[in-house]
Amino acid sequence: MAFAPLAYVPAPEPGNGPWPTNxxxxxxxxxxxxxxxxxxxxxxxxxxxxxDQDDMIDRARAWTEAMAGGDVYYAGKSFLTPAVARWMVEAGLGIDTASEGELRSALAGGVRGEKIGLHGNSKSDETLRLALTNNIGRIVVDSPGEVDQIARIAADLDVVAPCFVRVTTGVHAGGHEFIATAHEDQKFGLSLATGAARDVVRAIAKNEHLSFLGLHSHIGSQILDPSGFAAAADAVIAFAGELHEDGIAVPEVDLGGGYGIQYTGEDPAPVSEADMIAGIRQALEEACEKAGIPVPRMSIEPGRSISGxxxxxxxxxxxxxxxxxxxxxxxxxxxxxxxxxxxxxxxxxxxxxxxxxxxxxxxxxxxxxxxxxxxxxxxxxxxxxxxxxxxxxxxxxxxxxxxxxxxxxxxxxxxxxxxxxxxxxxxxxxxxxxxxxxxxxxxxxxx
Known part of the structure; x- marks a missing residue:
C-alpha cells in the first residue's frame, strides 16, 4: 500500500513554535x-x-510588564491550582475565577480576596457569600437578577459588594478577523443594544450595598492581534460616555482575555504582549477622546497565553x-x-x-x-x-x-x-x- 502524498507537516523541533522555552x-x-x-x-x-514552570511564570510576567499602569488577572479557568495561583500573584497578577472551586483554589493558594475576581452566569448564594466573606475584589454581574441577589447577600453580611458589569458589545473575534454584528444570542453578558446593560448599571449605582467599579467585555478566543479589541473598546467607551451623561463614572474597563497561541508549526505567531497591550491601550484612549471622557484604568484577563x-x-x-x-x-x-x-x-x-x-x-x-x-x-x-x-x-x-x-x-x-x-x-x-x-x-x- 502506498502512503498518501505527504500533505502533513512534522512538529517543529523544540525551541520553535508551540513548545515551551526549556x-x-x-x-x-x-x-x-x-x-x-x-x-x-x-x-x-x-x-x-x-x-514548564519557569516558562509559565515568565509568560505571566511579560503581561504584567506590558500592562504597566493597569491590572492583569490570570484566567484561572485555563488551569488553576493553589500553587499556580501563588505563581501568578508573585508575578504581579490577580486571579480571575469562574466557579466556587476556582475561587476556593485561589484562596487555598493564599491569594488575598482583593486580588480575586469572580465571573459566572449562574452564581450560587453560597459562592457569592464565600466571595464577599473573603473581601473579593470584583464580582462580574452577568444578568439583571444578580443585582438583587448580590445586594441581599451583601446586606446580610453588612458589606458593600464591588461590581463590574459584563456587556455584550456585538463584537466577536477569533484569529485575525472580527465581526462587528449582533451577537446577542448567547448566555453571557448584558446587551448594550437593548438597554439591559444600562438598566443594570443604574440599579447597581443606586444600591447602598453595591459599588459600581467598571465595565467588562469579552469578545472571543484565540485572538492573535489587537484589531478586535479596538472595535470592542469603541462600543464599551461609547456606552461609558452615556453613563457619564447619567452622572455615573466608569473607573475601570476590563477588555477580557482570549489572547491566542500557536498550537502547531503552521499557526501564525501572535503579536507580543507589549504590542498587544499597546494596540488595545491606543484604541481605548482614542475611543475616550472621541467620547469626551477620562481614560479609565484598563484591565485584562489572559489565560491560555500563559498556561497553554x-x-x-x-x-x-x-x-x-x-x-x-x-x-x-x-x-x-x-x-x-x-x-x-x-x-x-x-x-x-x-x-x-x-x-x-x-x-x-x-x-x-x-x-x-x-x-x-x-x-x-x-x-x-x-x-x-x-x-x-x-x-x-x-x-x-x-x-x-x-x-x-x-x-x-x-x-x-x-x-x-x-x-x-x-x-x-x-x-x-x-x-x-x-x-x-x-x-x-x-x-x-x-x-
Whole structure:
C-alpha cells in the first residue's frame, strides 16, 4: 500500500513554535524538559501533563510588564491550582475565577480576596457569600437578577459588594478577523443594544450595598492581534460616555482575555504582549477622546497565553495500523490517553502537533494520533507527519495542552485523570497528583 502524498507537516523541533522555552532535543535524539529526560518523567506514569514552570511564570510576567499602569488577572479557568495561583500573584497578577472551586483554589493558594475576581452566569448564594466573606475584589454581574441577589447577600453580611458589569458589545473575534454584528444570542453578558446593560448599571449605582467599579467585555478566543479589541473598546467607551451623561463614572474597563497561541508549526505567531497591550491601550484612549471622557484604568484577563504553551502532554504509544483513505494510506497511532485528558479536538476540532522522543531515519508518513476511548472522534492530533517506524512503547509529546487540558479532563470510560507535574531545573513537583483507582472507585457508594 502506498502512503498518501505527504500533505502533513512534522512538529517543529523544540525551541520553535508551540513548545515551551526549556524543552530541548539532546544529541542522542531524546527530549528533555529543563534538563529532565522525558523517558525518566514517563516512569511516573502516562499520560502525564508536564508544565514548564519557569516558562509559565515568565509568560505571566511579560503581561504584567506590558500592562504597566493597569491590572492583569490570570484566567484561572485555563488551569488553576493553589500553587499556580501563588505563581501568578508573585508575578504581579490577580486571579480571575469562574466557579466556587476556582475561587476556593485561589484562596487555598493564599491569594488575598482583593486580588480575586469572580465571573459566572449562574452564581450560587453560597459562592457569592464565600466571595464577599473573603473581601473579593470584583464580582462580574452577568444578568439583571444578580443585582438583587448580590445586594441581599451583601446586606446580610453588612458589606458593600464591588461590581463590574459584563456587556455584550456585538463584537466577536477569533484569529485575525472580527465581526462587528449582533451577537446577542448567547448566555453571557448584558446587551448594550437593548438597554439591559444600562438598566443594570443604574440599579447597581443606586444600591447602598453595591459599588459600581467598571465595565467588562469579552469578545472571543484565540485572538492573535489587537484589531478586535479596538472595535470592542469603541462600543464599551461609547456606552461609558452615556453613563457619564447619567452622572455615573466608569473607573475601570476590563477588555477580557482570549489572547491566542500557536498550537502547531503552521499557526501564525501572535503579536507580543507589549504590542498587544499597546494596540488595545491606543484604541481605548482614542475611543475616550472621541467620547469626551477620562481614560479609565484598563484591565485584562489572559489565560491560555500563559498556561497553554507552558504545558504539554506525554503519551505512550500502544497500537499502530495503516488505514486506506481516498488519497492513499494514513497511519493511525493509538496512545494511552485521549479525549479524557484533552477534550478540545473532539469539542472544537482543535489542532495540535506531536513530537517523537527519539531520533529516527525512517521516512515521514501522514499520521493521525488517536486516543484509547470508545469514540471514533477520539482524536489527539488530527494531522501530523511522524516517522514510519513509530511503534508500541514509544513516547509522544503533544504541545500546548497547558490550557484546558487538565481543567476540562474527565473520567470517560472510567479512566484515571493524569497528574500535572511542574518541571524546572530545580526539580519536579506535583501540581495535581495523578488519580488512583481508589479515587475513581471510591466514588461508588456500593463498594
Amino acid at each position: 524543552l530541548r532535543r539532546e544529541s542522542d535524539g531524546t527530549v528533555t524538559l529543563a534538563g529532565h529526560h522525558l523517558d525518566e518523567l514517563a516512569q511516573l506514569g502516562t499520560p502525564l501533563y508536564l508544565v 504553551p507552558a504545558g504539554m502532554t506525554l503519551y505512550r504509544v500502544g497500537a499502530t495500523k495503516d488505514v486506506m483513505t481516498d488519497d492513499g494510506v494514513r497511519r493511525y497511532v493509538s496512545v494511552d490517553g485521549g479525549m479524557s485528558d484533552n477534550a478540545r479536538p473532539a469539542l472544537y476540532g482543535a489542532d495540535y502537533t506531536a513530537l517523537l522522543n527519539r531520533d529516527s531515519d525512517a521516512e515521514l508518513v501522514p499520521t493521525r494520533v488517536v486516543g484509547m476511548h470508545c469514540e471514533s472522534g477520539d482524536i489527539v492530533v488530527k494531522d501530523v507527519a511522524l516517522p514510519r517506524d513509530v511503534t508500541a512503547g514509544d513516547l509522544l509529546l503533544v504541545a500546548a495542552t497547558g490550557a484546558y487540558g487538565r481543567s476540562m479532563a474527565s473520567n470517560y470510560n472510567t479512566v484515571r485523570r493524569p497528574g500535572v507535574l511542574a518541571v524546572s531545573d530545580r526539580g519536579t513537583a506535583w501540581l495535581v497528583r495523578p488519580e488512583t483507582w481508589e479515587d475513581v472507585l471510591g466514588l461508588f457508594p456500593d463498594l
